[in-house]
Amino acid sequence: MKEVMAFIRxxxxxxxxxxxxxxxxxxxxxxxxxxxxxSGIDPGTLDIVLAQGELPRNSVGEHLTEAGRLxxxxxxxxxxxxxxxxxxxxxxxxxxxTGNKGDGKIFVLPILEAYQVRNGEIATDGx
Amino acid sequence: MLLVRxxxxxxxVGLVMQELASAGFPAVTKMxxxxxxxxxxxxxxxxxxxxxxxxxxxxxxxDADKDDLxxxxxxxxxxxxxxxxxxxxxxxPVEEAYTVSTGKxxx
Numbered sequence: 001m002k003e004v005m006a007f008i009r010x011x012x013x014x015x016x017x018x019x020x021x022x023x024x025x026x027x028x029x030x031x032x033x034x035x036x037x038x039s040g041i042d043p044g045t046l047d048i049v050l051a052q053g054e055l056p057r058n059s060v061g062e063h064l065t066e067a068g069r070l071x072x073x074x075x076x077x078x079x080x081x082x083x084x085x086x087x088x089x090x091x092x093x094x095x096x097x098t099g100n101k102g103d104g105k106i107f108v109l110p111i112l113e114a115y116q117v118r119n120g121e122i123a124t125d126g127x
Numbered sequence: 128m129l130l131v132r133x134x135x136x137x138x139x140v141g142l143v144m145q146e147l148a149s150a151g152f153p154a155v156t157k158m159x160x161x162x163x164x165x166x167x168x169x170x171x172x173x174x175x176x177x178x179x180x181x182x183x184x185x186x187x188x189x190d191a192d193k194d195d196l197x198x199x200x201x202x203x204x205x206x207x208x209x210x211x212x213x214x215x216x217x218x219x220p221v222e223e224a225y226t227v228s229t230g231k232x233x234x
Contacts, residue, residue: 002222006227007156008227031158032158033156033157033158033185034156034157034158035154035155035156035157035185036153036154036155037153037154038153038154039153070157073156075156075158085223089223089225092227093225093227093230096227097227097228097230098228099228099229100228101228102228103226103227103228104226104227104228105187105224105225105226105227106223106224106225106227107128107130107187107221107223107224107225108221108222108223108224109130109219109220109221109222110220110222
């Protein structure tokens with residue numbers, strides 16, 4: 001089993017959710033995070049992002065201080081079988097790719113064991 | 128590649144992020160978390176708090192950069208000599224990484 005961690009744009013969450021379920025990966029966990037990438041954020045790009053409405057106005061002042069300018073992202077976590085990793089990564093890239101910086105990153109981590117809380121069985125897959 | 132998860136005091140986040148950026152680790156993800164540690168939370172007067180707010184930083188780095196990264200976080204997130212609640216750092220393996228905008232593998 002593998003854990004697929006995908007950091008994506010918040011305005012792509014709905015498309016990603018439906019694309020994943022269409023391709024047979026209905027189970028996922030996601031949460032809002034703030035972060036920055038390799039390139040940092042320049043004020044020009046920030047104006048464009050604000051105009052597109054990707055960031056809510058009220059959170060900008062709070063998080064984009066000189067100490068650390070951060071962008072709101074959504075992190076999707078899926079636990080999938082080894083064989084499905086390639087497909088999941090493809091689906092996420094297809095759905096989220098705009099070709100611009102800030103589209104996101106995907107990481108694949110190993111999972112050693114999984115248990116079903118309902119009946120205490122060792123889960124053989126992510127569902 | 129390695130995933131470094133650092134759970135630190137919220138008031139230290141700004142400093143740690145600044146130090147990381149100037150040391151060449153600009154890419155960081157931050158999330159709010161609540162939890163307790165070995166000390167089972169804190170008791171102030173009559174009230175017991177066992178969900179203490181912390182911030183979790185997620186950083187993906189190459190294997191060779193891990194020691195540097197951990198040292199920087201240790202140095203900046205520290206508040207005193209062995210003060211409880213300064214946080215924890217966990218390192219786990221990452222097998223693959225992809226950039227969505229290009230579709231290419233690698234950091």
